[in-house]
């Protein structure tokens with residue numbers, strides 16, 4: 471396990487023991503914490519320690535949150551984010567990124583503890599490979615999994631994007647086949663099985679599930695040319711409507727600070743997005759920029775002090791110390 475993950479675990483516990491975390495709670499009606507999950511697993515061998523949670527641990531976490539915290543329902547999150555927070559209890563909002571199949575397999579636990587979630591979906595990777603948008607998305611994803619392509623200029627990337635738009639399905643298949651073996655930095659998302667559009671349609675009928683957009687091909691949006699960016703945003707909106715999602719919500723792929731900028735935020739606003747989430751561990755207050763909302767990544771770990779510290783802003787302090 472990496473030092474960073476160990477530090478993250480114990481930082482929250484230490485703050486809690488020192489009594490620092492409880493101080494933050496005194497005004498719990500003024501802020502809330504958003505949790506970010508990715509993958510769940512049945513066995514004890516966790517392949518991505520910062521992204522994957524064992525089912526038994528997930529159950530302990532959900533049970534703890536249900537008992538000790540006010541759970542925010544995204545279906546009731548209106549314009550005033552703060553009107554429903556409680557002064558005597560930390561509030562928490564649950565989000566799950568990347569539409570992994572393991573969410574469906576573990577959704578029964580969210581049902582058992584009645585925990586509503588926002589599911590952020592990279593739609594292009596959920597589409598079948600034999601559809602044009604599905605194939606385009608896999609090509610665009612693979613493009614950035616070749617390290618040297620990240621260094622290309624915006625103009626060069628735009629040239630690549632344009633060449634896809636005018637290509638036949640047959641040529642797109644050829645381009646994809648050519649890219650696959652050249653990838654030298656494969657993202658975990660490319661080796662996962664994602665939920666299909668049909669499965670998402672079914673899931674979105676459940677009152678506990680709200681679906682939001684997480685782009686089409688899951689790129690770092692600030693690193694793609696404008697035309698490509700427009701495609702990621704407007705095409706994903708189209709599929710969001712097909713699965714009956716809520717267009718208010720968006721999560722930036724990767725979600726570090728530089729994964730967004732004022733130009734991207736302007737476009738999101740125009741598309742009707744009111745709340746866009748990063749993965750920086752800031753809590754959400756009345757002063758937060760609603761298109762740069764923070765989230766805390768959950769670890770495969772159960773400890774009540776850890777979870778209390780997490781809901782009590784410990785990770786905001788942690789991120790500041792590490793200058794993230």
Ligand SMILES: [Zn+2]
Pocket residue numbers: 567568684688722723724
């Ligand atoms: Zn993601």
